[in-house]
Amino acid sequence: MNPKSIKVKEKKNLEIIWEDGSEIKLLLKYLRDQCPCATCKGETVLLRTYRPPAKTIITPEMYLIKNIETVGGYAIQITWADGHNTGIYSWDYLIQLNEGQNAENGQG
Numbered sequence: 001m002n003p004k005s006i007k008v009k010e011k012k013n014l015e016i017i018w019e020d021g022s023e024i025k026l027l028l029k030y031l032r033d034q035c036p037c038a039t040c041k042g043e044t045v046l047l048r049t050y051r052p053p054a055k056t057i058i059t060p061e062m063y064l065i066k067n068i069e070t071v072g073g074y075a076i077q078i079t080w081a082d083g084h085n086t087g088i089y090s091w092d093y094l095i096q097l098n099e100g101q102n103a104e105n106g107q108g
Contacts (some may be wrong), residue, residue, distance in 0.1 A: 035087035
C-alpha cells in the first residue's frame with residue numbers, strides 16, 4: 001500500500017493518508033527518536049555490533065522537518081532541521097512505528 005498524501009501538521013505530527021483512505025499520525029519526536037539509520041539505531045557488520053551512545057544533546061531542531069523526499073516507491077527520506085537526513089523510513093516501517101506509538105500510548 002502506498003501513501004496518497006504525506007504532510008506535516010502543526011509542526012508536531014506527520015500525517016500519512018494511504019491509498020485505501022486509512023491514515024496515521026506520527027509525533028515528530030517519536031519519528032526522529034526511532035530514526036532507522038545506523039548512526040541512530042546501530043548496525044551489525046561482520047558479526048560486530050555497533051550501538052550508538054545515548055543522545056546527550058537535544059535541540060528543538062532535532063524534531064522539526066525541513067524536507068521530505070520519496071525514495072523509489074517504497075519509502076521517504078526526511079531531512080531534519082538540524083541537518084540529519086540518513087534515515088530511510090519505508091512504508092512498512094512507518095506502519096510499524098504507528099503501531100508502536102499507539103501501544104506506548106495505550107491505544108491498541
